[in-house]
Amino acid sequence: MSLQDELTTVQRCLDELTRSVSRLEQEVDNSLELRRMRSDIEHLRESLALLRASSPDQPATQRPEMVSIPDAPYDSALWTDAEDEGLGAKDRRAP
Secondary structure, X not given: OOHHHHHXXXXXXXXXXXXXXXXXXXXXXXXXXXXXXXXXXXXXXXXXXXXXXXXXXXXXXXXXXXXXXXXXXOOHHHHOOOOOOOXXXXXXXXX
16 A cells, blocks of 8 residues: 555544544533544644655655755855945954
8 A cells, every 4th residue: 555545544534533523522512522632633634734745755846846055155256245234343353
């Protein structure tokens, strides 16, 4: 079974759990335990969505592209028009 199939199965189980908790709420007063269960189900849904988004089966277009940053120093010509703001005066040292 592929990862996507497993994630779909988990989604179906969460949907069934939500329906079961809804039926329980009709029979039992709104208790703290049922509110906790609802909250736990929402946390599981969020975790499942994060897992699904980070799964390796996702197409590359949905994943952010990695940008490599070279270790070489930047060209000093990029900074010719920049001011020395925040660096302190040239003839003094910081306190």
